[in-house]
Amino acid sequence: MRLQNKSAIVTGAGRGIGKAIAKKFLQEGAKVVICDINEEWLTESKKELSSFGEVYSILTDVTQRQDVEQLVSFTKERFGRIDILANNAGIARFELFLETTDKNWNDTLNVNLTGVFLCSQVVAREMKEQKSGVIVHMASSNGILGEAGLAHYNASKAGVILLGKTMAIELAPYNIRVNSVCPGFILTELALEGGMSEETVKNYTSKIPLNRYGKVEEVANAFCFLASDEASFITGTELVVDGGQLCQE
Numbered sequence: 001m002r003l004q005n006k007s008a009i010v011t012g013a014g015r016g017i018g019k020a021i022a023k024k025f026l027q028e029g030a031k032v033v034i035c036d037i038n039e040e041w042l043t044e045s046k047k048e049l050s051s052f053g054e055v056y057s058i059l060t061d062v063t064q065r066q067d068v069e070q071l072v073s074f075t076k077e078r079f080g081r082i083d084i085l086a087n088n089a090g091i092a093r094f095e096l097f098l099e100t101t102d103k104n105w106n107d108t109l110n111v112n113l114t115g116v117f118l119c120s121q122v123v124a125r126e127m128k129e130q131k132s133g134v135i136v137h138m139a140s141s142n143g144i145l146g147e148a149g150l151a152h153y154n155a156s157k158a159g160v161i162l163l164g165k166t167m168a169i170e171l172a173p174y175n176i177r178v179n180s181v182c183p184g185f186i187l188t189e190l191a192l193e194g195g196m197s198e199e200t201v202k203n204y205t206s207k208i209p210l211n212r213y214g215k216v217e218e219v220a221n222a223f224c225f226l227a228s229d230e231a232s233f234i235t236g237t238e239l240v241v242d243g244g245q246l247c248q249e
């Protein structure tokens with residue numbers, strides 16, 4: 001029960017890694033608000049997560065400040081405070097740099113980077129008043145090293161890492177910690193629907209020293225650790241969860 005009595009927000013928790021983070025937080029004793037832009041996934045996820053603890057859901061587009069403000073008011077009304085923010089929502093659309101459209105560039109930067117900025121700023125203003133809080137960003141190993149076909153995605157995740165480091169410096173005086181998690185290849189719908197060829201997906205494990213894809217629970221564990229008091233002296237860093245992939249590239 002590492003998050004006993006803590007209150008948390010997990011964005012993009014309608015499915016995939018976000019749902020696994022919410023489940024882990026609940027299993028560790030936290031009360032959780034989940035949000036997502038997809039109503040059907042959100043409803044389904046909330047139903048599934050309810051058996052693990054106290055969970056509420058609210059439809060939210062993290063790129064819209066008004067939505068984010070509603071998410072925060074909703075959470076404060078239920079829990080009175082916000083101890084943890086997990087900025088997980090993200091999109092990926094495989095597309096070579098020379099073919100990248102303005103729409104895909106803007107959508108990717110909007111959700112993956114601006115969404116993290118908006119949620120973090122609105123929540124951190126509450127955490128400042130509380131004089132405590134923990135924010136964990138979802139970055140990616142693609143925010144550290146490049147990978148063809150994902151220039152917009154890679155740029156957004158590199159931005160998230162540096163946003164996190166800067167926030168860590170500015171928010172430390174208010175006892176707010178900020179870190180990023182950098183997963184490698186985790187087999188989720190996003191990884192499968194992102195536009196990578198079946199062949200690339202099938203052969204991907206050859207790039208990973210542990211010779212397998214990561215599991216959503218393995219990323220959720222990293223979020224839980226960074227969100228917990230076990231990480232009380234850790235801020236402004238990134239935790240890579242990639243089966244060793246970055247060691248050899």
Ligand SMILES: NC(=O)c1ccc[n+]([C@@H]2O[C@H](COP(=O)([O-])OP(=O)(O)OC[C@H]3O[C@@H](n4cnc5c(N)ncnc54)[C@H](O)[C@@H]3O)[C@@H](O)[C@H]2O)c1
Pocket residue numbers: 011012013014015016017018035036037038041060061062063088089090091092111115138139140141182183184185186187188189190191
């Ligand atoms: N799967 C991987 O291999 C991998 C690796 C590294 C990082 N990541 C990151 O992990 C996060 C989760 O990825 P996943 O694989 O679980 O993907 P996923 O597509 O299964 O889940 C992403 C969720 O975010 C939601 N979302 C998208 N846009 C949103 C918006 N504007 N507002 C609110 N919610 C929104 C989606 O509806 C979806 O439920 C993403 O940030 C992704 O970039 C994934």
